[in-house]
Amino acid sequence: MVIAGGFGVGKTTAVGSISEIEPLTTEAAITEVAAGVDDLSLTPHKTTTTVAMDFGCITIDPTLKLYLFGTPGQERFGFMWDDIVEGAVGGLVIVDTRRLDDCYAAVDYFEHKRIPFAVAANAFDGKVEHTLDEVRWALDVADHVPVVVFDARETGSVRDALLVVLELALARTEA
């Protein structure tokens, strides 16, 4: 399952609350072509950047593991999402209601890819800034996308958010 969301919304915390392994970070080296701002000739040059992706694992039974992969926080690495999302059972877009803007890209992406996903508003300090209806309206998510509140620090809460996505995925296969 893909765990998406902007920087600092609680992806690592959520993964850590439920993963059997300490959240690990894997790094993918990618080559970026960037125009050098400090380069007087403004010629494009290549740089190698390391993108970190957090992940965790839940062993369901001896033959089934559920991996949770956090997408890179920075939006400019959105092109990498195809690689992570291919083969994913679904996605969870974590939202900080104080900064709703940060997750538009993730919501658009999952809707475009038609992957089962849910939006989960992380309750920082035990509360969220807006009602769920306001969140839904602000993010302009389709009606069939579940929007829930959860606490990334609580195992049970993260579990329930993941279950919302899985149940949606199951409903789709049986539709």
Place this chain on the structure above:
Amino acid sequence: MADGSIPPGSDPVGPAPAVRPFLVTAGRVAAGPSGRTMPVETQVVATVEGLGALDGLSFEQHDIVAACRRPQSIAELAARLRLHLNVVRVLAEDLREEGRLTVHVPDADATHDASVLRRLIDGLRAIPDSGKVLRDNGDNG
């Protein structure tokens, strides 16, 4: 260790410099035999032959085979051994061709399989609300 090998599960010394990944893979990038990149959750496990040949392997090949005494994803391997993901993809493919590793590419259809989804749902429901989550830090090798 005196023979230069690194005990499984221990951390390598420091982060590798940026140029090193391309030297390790002799400049190759990561296309698998089908042309598709190995997904990050692909499971790898050492073969009996691979474990038997450990003493003859060095550096990253050695570390990968040793770490794969128990099955894990290439993402876990990359994180634990502090290697770049694409380096692990290329080396895992090399080791697979040499018979030292088995590589299990995940079944993409499984994510749309209702019985798999039900098993996931049942398994998650069984996780209790709170308390300690069992941590496996890979010390078991």
